[in-house]
Amino acid sequence: MTQELGLVELVLGASALVQAVMLILLLASASSWFVIIQRVMLMRRTDDEMLSFEERFWSGIDLAQLYREGNQAVADGQLPTGVESLFRAGFKEFSRLSQQADIDADAILEGSRRAMRVALMRESDRIEQHLPFLASVGSTSPYIGLLGTVWGIMHSFRGLANATQATLATVAPGISEALIATAMGLFAAIPAVLAYNRLAAKSDGLLNRYETFVDEFSGILQRQTYALKAHQAKRS
Amino acid sequence: MTADRFLFTGVPTALTLGLHLGVALILLVRWTGPAQVVAAAPALEPVHATLVQADALKPRPAPQKAPSVSKPAPKPKSKSKPKLKPEPAPTTEPPLEPRAVSPEDQIAMDAQHLAMLTRQELDTMMEQAEGTGASVSASLRDIVAATIRAAIINRWTRPPSARNGMMAILSIQLVPTGEVVGVGVVESSGHAAFDRSAMTAVERAGRFPEVAKLDHRLFESNFRRFQLVFKPEDLRY
Numbered sequence: 001m002t003q004e005l006g007l008v009e010l011v012l013g014a015s016a017l018v019q020a021v022m023l024i025l026l027l028a029s030a031s032s033w034f035v036i037i038q039r040v041m042l043m044r045r046t047d048d049e050m051l052s053f054e055e056r057f058w059s060g061i062d063l064a065q066l067y068r069e070g071n072q073a074v075a076d077g078q079l080p081t082g083v084e085s086l087f088r089a090g091f092k093e094f095s096r097l098s099q100q101a102d103i104d105a106d107a108i109l110e111g112s113r114r115a116m117r118v119a120l121m122r123e124s125d126r127i128e129q130h131l132p133f134l135a136s137v138g139s140t141s142p143y144i145g146l147l148g149t150v151w152g153i154m155h156s157f158r159g160l161a162n163a164t165q166a167t168l169a170t171v172a173p174g175i176s177e178a179l180i181a182t183a184m185g186l187f188a189a190i191p192a193v194l195a196y197n198r199l200a201a202k203s204d205g206l207l208n209r210y211e212t213f214v215d216e217f218s219g220i221l222q223r224q225t226y227a228l229k230a231h232q233a234k235r236s
Numbered sequence: 237m238t239a240d241r242f243l244f245t246g247v248p249t250a251l252t253l254g255l256h257l258g259v260a261l262i263l264l265v266r267w268t269g270p271a272q273v274v275a276a277a278p279a280l281e282p283v284h285a286t287l288v289q290a291d292a293l294k295p296r297p298a299p300q301k302a303p304s305v306s307k308p309a310p311k312p313k314s315k316s317k318p319k320l321k322p323e324p325a326p327t328t329e330p331p332l333e334p335r336a337v338s339p340e341d342q343i344a345m346d347a348q349h350l351a352m353l354t355r356q357e358l359d360t361m362m363e364q365a366e367g368t369g370a371s372v373s374a375s376l377r378d379i380v381a382a383t384i385r386a387a388i389i390n391r392w393t394r395p396p397s398a399r400n401g402m403m404a405i406l407s408i409q410l411v412p413t414g415e416v417v418g419v420g421v422v423e424s425s426g427h428a429a430f431d432r433s434a435m436t437a438v439e440r441a442g443r444f445p446e447v448a449k450l451d452h453r454l455f456e457s458n459f460r461r462f463q464l465v466f467k468p469e470d471l472r473y
Binding site: 008038 | 243244245247248249251252253255256259263264
C-alpha cells in the first residue's frame with residue numbers, strides 16, 4: 001500500500017496494452033510535432049519567397065531576364081519552388097510555343113495556362129503534404145488514449161473483484177496509471193488539431209495567392225502573345 | 237539542397253525531442269514532490285479517519301466498569317471513547333473527541349478497511365494479552381468494541397428520513413461465540429423507520445467472530461449484554 005506513485009512507476013507498472021497505447025501516443029505526439037514544426041518552417045519560407053519574388057516580378061523587370069536568373073539556380077540543382085516554379089513553368093511553355101510560327105495566340109495561352117496549372121497542383125501537393133496526418137492524430141489519439149484508460153480501469157476493477165478488502169487504495173494506482181493514457185492522448189491531440197486548423201487555413205491562403213498570380217501572369221502573357229502575333233502578322 | 241534537407245529534418249527533430257524531453261522532465265520533477273505525500277498518506281490516515289466516522293455514528297458498547305488503562309495502548313484510536321452511555325459507571329478517561337481531526341478525511345476513510353485493521357490489531361493484542369495479563373484487557377475490550385461498531389456501521393443503511401441528532405439506543409445480547417441472540421430498543425428515536433434500520437444493521441451483522449477470541453471474564457463483564465447508541469452526525473440534514 002505504501003507504494004511509490006511516481007510517474008515512472010506508474011508507466012512501468014501499467015499492463016502491456018496500456019504501455020503499447022502510451023508508446024503509440026508518444027510516437028504520434030512526436031511525429032505530429034515534427035510535422036508541425038516542419039510545416040511551419042516551410043510555410044514561412046514559402047511566404048518569404050513569394051513576397052520577394054512578387055516584388056521582383058512587379059518591379060518592371062524583363063520577364064525573359066527573370067527567367068534567365070532562375071536558370072542559374074536550376075543549373076545548380078535547385079529545383080524552383082513556390083511561386084517561382086509557376087512562373088517558370090508558364091514562361092517556359094510560352095516561349096517554347098511562341099517560337100513556332102504557325103500557332104495562334106489562343107493555343108499559346110492555353111498551353112502556358114495548362115503548364116501553370118500543373119505546377120500549381122504540384123505546389124499544392126507540396127504544401128499540403130502531411131497535413132492529413134495531423135488531422136488523423138488530432139482526431140484519433142484521444143480515442144486511443146481512452147482505449148488505454150478503459151482497459152487499465154477494467155483491469156484494476158477486475159483485480160478488485162478478487163480482493164476481499166475492497167478499498168480505494170487497491171484500485172487507485174491502476175486508475176491513476178490508466179488515466180495517464182488519456183492525458184497523453186489529449187497531449188498529442190490538442191496541438192495537432194490546433195496546428196492542423198492553422199496550417200490548413202494558411203495553405204489555403206497561400207494557394208489562393210498562387211491562383212491569383214497565375215491569373216495575373218496569364219493576363220501579362222496574353223498581352224504579350226497578341227502583341228507578338230500582331231507583330232508577326234505585320235511582318236508577313 | 238543538402239543544407240535544405242538538413243534544415244527541414246534536423247531542426248524539427250531537435251525541437252520535437254527537446255519539447256518532449258522537457259515536458260517529461262517537468263512532470264518527473266514535479267511528480268516526486270507530492271508523490272511522497274501521496275505514498276505516506278494512506279498508511280496513516282485510515283486509522284484516525286475511520287475512527288472519526290465510527291464516532292460520528294457512535295454506536296459503541298457501554299463498558300460495565302471503569303477501564304483501568306494502565307498500559308498505554310499502541311493505538312491511539314482505541315482510546316477514542318466519545319460520549320459514553322451513562323448507564324453504567326462513567327469512565328475516568330477524558331472523552332477524546334477525534335471528530336475534530338478533519339472533516340474532509342471522513343470521505344477518504346473506509347469502514348471496511350478499519351475493520352481489517354482492527355482485526356489485525358486484535359490478533360496482535362490477543363497475543364500480547366496472553367503474556368501480560370489483565371492490564372491489556374481494557375484496551376483489548378476497546379478494540380473489540382471498535383470492531384463491532386465498524387461491523388454494524390458497515391451494514392447500517394439509514395432511512396431517508398434520518399436526520400442528524402436522532403438517537404436510538406439498542407441493547408444487544410451476545411453469546412460467547414459472538415453471535416447476536418437478542419436485540420431490543422432501549423430508547424427509541426421516535427422514528428420507527430430509524431429504529432428498525434438500526435436493528436436491521438445489528439441483525440445483518442449477526443455474528444462478531446472477534447468476540448469469540450476474548451477470554452470468558454472479559455466477555456461476561458462487557459459483551460454479554462451491552463448497549464449501542466445510534467446517532468448519525470454525518471448526514472447532510
